[in-house]
Amino acid sequence: xxxxxxxxxxxxxxxxxxxxxxxxxxxxxxxxxxxxxxxxxxxxxxxxxxxxxxxxxxxxxxxxxxxxxxxxxxxxxxxxxxxxxxxxxxxxxxxxxxxxxxxxxxxxxxxxxxxxxxxxxxxxxxxxxxxxxxxxxxxxxxxxxxxxxxxxxxxxxxxxxxxxxxxxxxxxxxxxxxxxxxxxxxxxxxxxxxxxxxxxxxxxxxxxxxxxxxxxxxxxxxxxxxxxxxxxxxxxxxxxxxxxxxxxxxxxxxxxxxxxxxxxxxxxxxxxxxxxxxxxxxxxxxxxxxxxxxxxxxxxxxxxxxxxxxxxxxxxxxxxxxxxxxxxxxxxxxxxxxxxxxxxxxxxxxxxxxxxxxxxxxxxxxxxxxxxxxxxxxxxxxxxxxxxxxxxxxxxxxxxxxxxxxxxxxxxxxxxxxxxxxxxxxxxxxxxxxxxxxxxxxxxxxxxxxxxxxxxxxxxxxxxxxxxxxxxxxxxxxxxxxxxxxxxxxxxxxxxxxxxxxxxxxxxxxxxxxxxxxxxxxxxxxxxxxxxxxxxxxxxxxxxxxxxxxxxxxxxxxxxxxxxxxxxxxxxxxxxxx
Amino acid sequence: xxxxxxxxxxxxxxxxxxxxxxxxxxxxxxxxxxxxxxxxxxxxxxxxxxxxxxxxxxxxxxxxxxxxxxxxxxxxxxxxxxxxxxxxxxxxxxxxxxxxxxxxxxxxxxxxxxxxxxxxxxxxxxxxxxxxxxxxxxxxxxxxxxxxxxxxxxxxxxxxxxxxxxxxxxxxxxxxxxxxxxx
Numbered sequence: 001x002x003x004x005x006x007x008x009x010x011x012x013x014x015x016x017x018x019x020x021x022x023x024x025x026x027x028x029x030x031x032x033x034x035x036x037x038x039x040x041x042x043x044x045x046x047x048x049x050x051x052x053x054x055x056x057x058x059x060x061x062x063x064x065x066x067x068x069x070x071x072x073x074x075x076x077x078x079x080x081x082x083x084x085x086x087x088x089x090x091x092x093x094x095x096x097x098x099x100x101x102x103x104x105x106x107x108x109x110x111x112x113x114x115x116x117x118x119x120x121x122x123x124x125x126x127x128x129x130x131x132x133x134x135x136x137x138x139x140x141x142x143x144x145x146x147x148x149x150x151x152x153x154x155x156x157x158x159x160x161x162x163x164x165x166x167x168x169x170x171x172x173x174x175x176x177x178x179x180x181x182x183x184x185x186x187x188x189x190x191x192x193x194x195x196x197x198x199x200x201x202x203x204x205x206x207x208x209x210x211x212x213x214x215x216x217x218x219x220x221x222x223x224x225x226x227x228x229x230x231x232x233x234x235x236x237x238x239x240x241x242x243x244x245x246x247x248x249x250x251x252x253x254x255x256x257x258x259x260x261x262x263x264x265x266x267x268x269x270x271x272x273x274x275x276x277x278x279x280x281x282x283x284x285x286x287x288x289x290x291x292x293x294x295x296x297x298x299x300x301x302x303x304x305x306x307x308x309x310x311x312x313x314x315x316x317x318x319x320x321x322x323x324x325x326x327x328x329x330x331x332x333x334x335x336x337x338x339x340x341x342x343x344x345x346x347x348x349x350x351x352x353x354x355x356x357x358x359x360x361x362x363x364x365x366x367x368x369x370x371x372x373x374x375x376x377x378x379x380x381x382x383x384x385x386x387x388x389x390x391x392x393x394x395x396x397x398x399x400x401x402x403x404x405x406x407x408x409x410x411x412x413x414x415x416x417x418x419x420x421x422x423x424x425x426x427x428x429x430x431x432x433x434x435x436x437x438x439x440x441x442x443x444x445x446x447x448x449x450x451x452x453x454x455x456x457x458x459x460x461x462x463x464x465x466x467x468x469x470x471x472x473x474x475x476x477x478x479x480x481x482x483x484x485x486x487x488x489x490x491x492x493x494x495x496x497x498x499x500x501x502x503x504x505x506x507x508x509x510x511x512x513x514x515x516x517x518x519x520x521x522x523x524x525x526x527x528x529x530x531x532x533x534x535x536x537x538x539x540x541x542x543x544x545x546x547x548x549x550x551x552x553x554x555x556x557x558x559x560x561x562x563x564x565x566x567x568x569x570x571x572x573x574x575x576x577x578x
Numbered sequence: 579x580x581x582x583x584x585x586x587x588x589x590x591x592x593x594x595x596x597x598x599x600x601x602x603x604x605x606x607x608x609x610x611x612x613x614x615x616x617x618x619x620x621x622x623x624x625x626x627x628x629x630x631x632x633x634x635x636x637x638x639x640x641x642x643x644x645x646x647x648x649x650x651x652x653x654x655x656x657x658x659x660x661x662x663x664x665x666x667x668x669x670x671x672x673x674x675x676x677x678x679x680x681x682x683x684x685x686x687x688x689x690x691x692x693x694x695x696x697x698x699x700x701x702x703x704x705x706x707x708x709x710x711x712x713x714x715x716x717x718x719x720x721x722x723x724x725x726x727x728x729x730x731x732x733x734x735x736x737x738x739x740x741x742x743x744x745x746x747x748x749x750x751x752x753x754x755x756x757x758x759x760x761x
Contacts, residue, residue, distance in 0.1 A: 061748060094586060131745050135704045137722060138747065177593065180585040219704055219721045246585035256582035260593045262601050284717060286635030286724040293631070294620050302612035309608035317600065321582075369619050370631045377717040378706045378743035445715030447708055447743035451751040460660035460681065461754040463739035465710050518584040545600050552604055556611060563615070570629050573714045576693070576731030577629045 008098070012507045013408060014519040017096035025105045026085045026093075026409055030402075032113060033081035034496055037395075039120070040074035041489040044482060048434070052479030053453060054472065060451040061126055067449055069123040071132030075390060076151070076233060077116045082398050083240050084108070084158045087189060089405065090182040090243070091165035094519070095175045100168040104161045111154025118147035131449060133230060136206050136217040145207035149200060152229075156196045159189045180257050180264065181250075184243035187267040192236045194275060198228025220287040224279070231278035234386065237394040238308075239270050241356070244397040245315050245349055251404060252346040253339060254326075254515035255318035258545065263314050269307035277304060283373035293370045305365055312357050312555060315349075317548035332547045343512050344420040348400020351428035356393030359435050360385060362559050366566045374577065375570055378449075380478075381442025384435050391485070392431035399492045400424060404511055406496055412503030413510065416495045423491040430485025437477020443569070444471050633718070634727040636697075643676065643699040643725065650674040651684050659685055659756070672697055675740075675755070677705035677720050679747045682740050682755025690759050693731045699724065706744030709757065711736075717743060732759040 009018050043066045049057040058066065092099045099105065122128040128140035134148075166186065169175045178186065202225035208214045246263070249255040257263055279296040282288055323335030340346045363385040367376040376382065407414045414420060446453055446466055453466040503509075543549055583589040597605065624630065650673070654665040663684040667673055669692035676683055678701035688694055698707055700722040707726070709716040711734075718726050732738075740755035 060751065064745070064748060064750070095588065129748070135744070138703045138745075175588055177589045179583075179588050218723065220724055223719075223721075243585075250584040250586050255584070257585050258582070259595065259597055259601050260583065260589060261595070262597060262605070282719075284631065284633065284726075285719040286633060286721060286726040288635075290632065298616050298619055302615050305615075306608045306612045309611070310605065313601075313604045313608075318585075365615070369615075371619070371623055371627065371629060374629060374631055374716055374718070375714055377719070378708065379715060379717065444713045445708065445710040447706070447741055449745040449750070450741075450743070453751075455751065455754060458752045458754055460662055461685065461739070461756050463710075463741075463754060463756075465712055465739050468712060471712075515584075518586045520584075520587055543600050544598055549600050549604065553607075556607060560611070567618075567623070569714070571627065573629050573716065574711060574732075574734040575629075575709075575716060576729075576733060577716060578632055578693070578729040578731070 011093075011408060013509065013511065014516050016093055016519055018409075019092050019097070019099045021102040021105075022088050022092040022099040023409055025099070025102065025109065026088050028109055029081050029085035029088070030406065030409070031500065032109075033078050033085060034493060036073050036078040036081060036116070036120075037489065038493045040070055040078055041486050041493070043070040043073070043124075045486045048479050048482030050451070052475050054476065055479060056452070061129075063451045064129045064131075064449075065124060065126040068129050068131045069120060072123060073120055075132060077120070079237055079390070079394065079398075080155055080233070081112065081116075083188065083192075083236060084112070084155070086240060086243070087158065087162040087185055088165075089409075090179075090185040091162045091169070093409075094179060094182055095169050097165065097169035097172070097174040100164050101161070104157060104164070108154045108157035108161060111150050111157065113154075115147045115149070115151025115154060119144060119151065122147065133226065134203075134206070135226070136209065136219055136222050139210060142207055142210040145203050145210060149203055149207060152196050152200050152203070156193065156200075159192045159196070162189050180260065181243045181247045183264055184239055184246065184267050187271050188236045188239035188243065190271050191232060191239060191274065195229050195232025195236060198225050198232060198278075199230075202226040202229060220285065223282060223285060224288075227278045227281040228275065231281060232275055234390060235270065235274045235277075237390055238274070239267065241352070241394040241397045242267070242311050244401045245311065245353060246318070248345045248349040248397065248400055249315055249319050249322075250518040251401075251514050252343050252349065253319050253322045254518060255322040258314050258317045258321060262310060266307040266310035266314070269303050269310075273303035273307075277368065280368035280373070283368070283370045284377045290370075297368055297370055302365075305361075308357075308361055309552075309556075312353070313548060313552040315353060316551055317545040320545045320548045332550055335547060340513055342421055343514070344403045344424055345400045345512075345514065347421070347424035348396050348403075351424050352393050352396040352400065355388055355396070355428060355431060355435075357555060358558065359432070359439075360388030360393050362562050363439065364389065365559075366563055372566045372570050375573060376442065378447060379442035380438050380446045380448050383448050384439035384442055387438065388431065388435045392428065392435065396424060396427055396431075399427070402492070402496055404514065406499055407503070407509035407511060410500055410503070411505060411507055411509065412499050413506055414495065415498040415503050417512070419491045420495050423488055423495065426491060427485055427488030430481050430483070430488050432481070433477050434481025434485055437474045437479075437481055441471055441474035441478065444468070444474065446471060446475075632728070636725040636727065637723060638699060638725050640699070640701050640722050643674070644701055646697075647674040647676040647683070655684070656687065662755075664758075667694065670694070675707070676701055677707070677742065677753075678702050680742070680749035680753040682742075682753065685756045685758065687758045687760060688732050690732055690735050690761055693729055695727065695729050698726045698728075703746050704744050705742050705746050705753070708741045708743040710739050710741060719744065732757070735759045735761050
């Protein structure tokens with residue numbers, strides 16, 4: 001070990017070989033990500049307390065500047081820095097493989113850092129109040145578009161670096177089949193490549209327009225290309241989150257994938273179909289025809305939704321199998337009751353899976369259709385949807401896995417462990433209240449990105465249509481939920497920053513009740529071959545995972561119910577639309 | 579029995595094996611549900627729904643659309659509210675609605691149960707047409723250089739505010755319009 005100490009170390013907890021240069025790059029990206037999360041969280045609190053009309057905290061210039069910054073910092077910077085850390089981890093440490101061309105990784109990081117700092121500065125100081133979407137002909141200074149482009153090129157290089165790492169590991173014979181975790185990240189990386197390219201294709205003409213090199217930019221074409229990035233980036237999050245879900249299930253319960261082929265086909269469905277869904281942002285736009293709308297927004301017959309439904313079953317099923325192997329075989333749900341609910345990773349997995357599925361995924365499928373979109377486009381229902389996917393889903397999952405990867409990578413003992421155990425529940429509670437309040441306000445027609453729905457300063461045609469008690473209650477839910485969620489987010493930041501700065505240095509950080517053998521490629525036959533638990537034949541009329549199947553069926557029933565309600569709501573609109 | 583691996587470990591040997599009974603059942607349900615939702619959008623709702631998404635679109639120069647709106651206002655103007663012209667076009671006619679930072683014009687007076695063809699465009703930046711009838715709203719994107727065309731049939735009398743739900747600048751929250759539906 002001493003001989004290679006400068007370049008590699010053997011992790012004493014997991015047995016994985018850790019490339020020192022990969023480790024440093026992971027640290028840099030992860031720390032930057034958490035800094036952006038903290039900034040975005042603070043802005044979230046200020047924005048939410050403004051939209052809670054009873055408090056109405058910020059003046060309008062700051063409100064619009066902070067909404068712009070919050071969107072960019074959270075949806076792009078926090079999450080992509082974290083994902084790059086994940087990509088490096090998945091393509092080196094997890095494979096016990098060396099990192100190829102570390103310089104490329106640092107160039108990518110440098111570009112992302114410079115681009116993101118400049119863009120954030122311009123937005124938060126009110127020089128680029130164009131929202132996350134920066135739709136032309138609304139104009140920001142050229143430097144803003146240049147900064148975002150520099151970030152995007154950096155992110156593209158990071159993705160290319162990930163792929164080079166995988167190819168390198170493969171050529172050296174370090175890896176045959178990829179772990180499912182890395183396979184899902186590869187799906188995320190492929191989606192990332194075309195998303196970032198679409199974003200560059202959208203923003204480059206706008207940059208040229210702002211410096212006067214092209215006379216105009218077509219607003220419709222920009223929207224088409226932009227949403228290749230805007231929604232595509234969220235599909236990166238989806239695939240990366242699914243990777244983390246499987247990872248957390250394996251780490252906290254020793255779960256093994258029920259059927260590798262089934263889960264991998266679901267990832268391939270994402271790669272094939274998910275980006276079509278990017279067009280659902282254009283459901284009520286001029287410029288595209290009905291056929292294109294229908295085929296694209298349905299992700300070509302909901303191919304990607306089928307992928308998500310597969311994961312919604314496979315992940316609980318793998319946990320059920322693992323728990324049944326441990327002996328919790330009684331009835332339908334003993335395995336679930338005896339699951340490690342006090343383990344932050346498991347708590348994050350369950351809350352993330354549940355809130356993403358029930359509130360984020362279902363709402364997205366519902367409002368993404370061309371008809372129901374007419375009653376939800378650009379209302380608060382839209383941000384309610386994507387806060388349940390990206391925040392309650394992806395961010396919660398990323399927080400959950402951080403409680404293990406940060407101690408292992410930084411070789412520090414996790415501090416404030418009792419906070420970490422509580423944090424996923426606090427966060428989920430806050431996000432649930434927030435999402436319900438925001439979504440219902442949106443359903444009542446309250447617009448997104450709007451400073452004052454009482455129109456108190458409007459000069460003409462004032463209305464009090466939004467001054468209804470229901471809406472006041474919903475917006476209070478938005479505000480109170482946001483406060484609780486921000487407390488949960490701050491607990492996460494405190495634990496991680498505390499660990500990185502003050503945690504006791506150790507090569508063997510205690511990680512709670514996890515299964516370190518999850519990292520070891522030892523085939524274990526399902527049904528328990530460890531000797532301690534005898535392999536019982538599956539009961540319940542031959543179903544191997546009856547509990548997970550019942551949960552999945554209940555989820556599908558709820559999905560169908562909400563879907564039916566949405567059509568009923570559309571049909572009760574008192575106007576005919578043709 | 580199937581050999582299974584942790585999602586964090588490299589699978590060894592042949593890991594591809596047939597779907598079990600549970601996975602087959604769930605996979606079939608997922609595909610059926612996907613097809614059902616697709617059928618709802620492509621076949622069922624277009625056949626039975628009263629609220630259809632059949633946007634037509636044209637390209638147009640913002641100044642040209644502005645001139646058409648002026649002409650429309652001149653022809654059908656019946657009054658003024660807060661300095662905004664009010665027009666009462668005949669049933670079945672074309673209705674021009676122009677968005678600009680930060681106003682909708684004109685105010686439009688319609689007859690209940692009659693169908694009107696709305697042509698909506700923007701003089702400057704992107705806007706969001708949002709006709710609020712809480713607890714519902716009808717929303718369409720409005721772009722400069724494009725005309726969003728939809729046919730609307732008001733089925734209930736009343737005053738309906740139009741708000742802007744696409745961020746259009748620092749006065750976004752000042753932008754209001756109105757449709758008045760009479761018996």
